[in-house]
Amino acid sequence: xxxxxxxxxxxxxxxxxxxxxxxxxxxxxxxxxxxxxxxxxxxxxxxxxxxxxxxxxxxxxxxxxxxxxxxxxxxxxxxxxxxxxxxxxxxxxxxxxxxxxxxxxxxxxxxxxxxxxxxxxxxxxxxxxxxxxxxxxxxxxxxxxxxxxxxxxxxxxxxxxxxxxxxxxxxxxxxxxxxxxxxxxxxxxxxxxxxxxxxxxxxxxxxxxxxxxxxxxxxxxxxxxxxxxxxxxxxxxxxxxxxxxxxxxxxxxxxxxxxxxxxxxxxxxxxx
Ligand SMILES: NC(=O)c1ccc[n+]([C@@H]2O[C@H](COP(=O)([O-])OP(=O)(O)OC[C@H]3O[C@@H](n4cnc5c(N)ncnc54)[C@H](OP(=O)(O)O)[C@@H]3O)[C@@H](O)[C@H]2O)c1
Numbered sequence: 001x002x003x004x005x006x007x008x009x010x011x012x013x014x015x016x017x018x019x020x021x022x023x024x025x026x027x028x029x030x031x032x033x034x035x036x037x038x039x040x041x042x043x044x045x046x047x048x049x050x051x052x053x054x055x056x057x058x059x060x061x062x063x064x065x066x067x068x069x070x071x072x073x074x075x076x077x078x079x080x081x082x083x084x085x086x087x088x089x090x091x092x093x094x095x096x097x098x099x100x101x102x103x104x105x106x107x108x109x110x111x112x113x114x115x116x117x118x119x120x121x122x123x124x125x126x127x128x129x130x131x132x133x134x135x136x137x138x139x140x141x142x143x144x145x146x147x148x149x150x151x152x153x154x155x156x157x158x159x160x161x162x163x164x165x166x167x168x169x170x171x172x173x174x175x176x177x178x179x180x181x182x183x184x185x186x187x188x189x190x191x192x193x194x195x196x197x198x199x200x201x202x203x204x205x206x207x208x209x210x211x212x213x214x215x216x217x218x219x220x221x222x223x224x225x226x227x228x229x230x231x232x233x234x235x236x237x238x239x240x241x242x243x244x245x246x247x248x249x250x251x252x253x254x255x256x257x258x259x260x261x262x263x264x265x266x267x268x269x270x271x272x
Contacts (some may be wrong), residue, residue: 006057007036007257010049011064014038018271019062022250025270026262030254046070054093060257061091062250068103068133075101085137090253102256105134106141108249109190109218109242114145116244116268119188119214121145128152129178129202130192131159134218138192139163143171151186153178155193155202178203185210191217191227201226206234218242244268 009019015038023036041049046067053061063071068087072078075088076098082088088101113119126147128135131154142150150173154160157177164175182205189209195202196219209215215231220243224232228239247268255261 003033005032005034005059006053007034007060007062008039008053008058009036009062009064010039010041010046010053010067012040012043012066014040014064017064018246019250021271022247022267023254025267026251026254029262029266030258030260032258032260041067047074050074050091059093060253062253063089063091065133072101075099078102081106081140084140087133087137089137089249090256092256100256102253103137104249104252104256105137105245106139107252108247109138109216109245110141110145111248111251111264112240112242112244113188113214113216116248116264117214117216117238117240119238121147121188123148124187125149125184126151127181127186127189127208128192129190129204130154130194131156131163132192132194135192136163138190138218139167139173140170143167143173146171148172149174149184151175151184153181181205182207184208186213188214188216189231191215191219191225194219196221196225196227199226201230209234209236211235211237213238215239216242218245220246243271247271 009017017038020036027034071088078101082101082103085103090102092100122145124147152160152175160175164173167173215236217225217227219225220241231239247264251264
């Protein structure tokens with residue numbers, strides 16, 4: 001009997017997660033036998049849940065809201081992108097008993113935008129809305145591609161300004177509140193706020209868009225998100241949700257665990 005390796009995603013809530021389906025499809029494609037489950041963890045029980053999973057033979061975990069910062073603290077060693085993000089979404093339990101932490105959200109979004117959606121990031125003017133954990137994870141990989149400008153705008157402007165101070169070392173990074181936008185239009189507008197989760201659209205001027213803009217919502221859903229609907233209503237023809245980001249970040253986690261890069265296209269098609 002082949003040994004079946006155990007993996008899981010931990011979060012709260014997590015029952016909606018598509019990660020078990022995605023990882024099973026990757027595993028089938030690569031002829032790897034694995035078990036991948038979704039484990040809902042009480043807010044104060046993250047450390048004990050990880051320890052139990054590992055003691056039962058678990059090899060790796062994906063971590064989602066609200067545990068990414070705790071996972072960062074738990075990791076014994078981290079990739080430079082996780083270090084910079086201050087958040088970990090992938091844990092790997094090494095043979096030597098140490099825990100490796102990585103953050104694949106940023107590279108996942110970048111591969112979706114540049115690969116699946118064929119939009120150039122190098123030289124582009126980019127607006128990122130929001131200043132929470134997800135945004136922190138994508139700023140480093142975006143700046144690595146050398147956009148001509150990366151502006152962060154957040155409802156609470158101080159949080160955007162704090163991020164611009166940290167990430168300004170890596171490229172042309174500016175910041176403001178949402179109410180200061182409108183003077184410039186952008187090639188790519190990324191909604192990294194949690195507003196879509198509440199059925200809302202951040203309070204934004206339509207002048208941030210031009211004919212060529214890609215309006216990208218990190219959130220995904222069966223229907224176009226409120227942000228995508230609002231962008232379309234205001235003349236944007238190129239809109240996307242974050243399903244491709246989810247599949248691409250999963251592919252990078254899969255690579256970290258198994259050393260094989262799965263083909264994401266058929267998986268994304270199946271989920272659509
Ligand atoms: N596709 C993927 O693989 C993937 C991966 C990770 C995250 N995500 C998505 O990314 C989004 C953000 O997640 P997160 O973990 O970064 O959340 P978070 O840390 O809670 O950050 C929330 C951010 O949203 C802003 N915000 C919330 N409600 C708002 C509203 N009504 N209007 C304007 N701004 C609002 C907050 O502004 P204030 O600072 O002013 O409160 C803050 O900047 C979620 O939709 C999540 O589903 C997707």
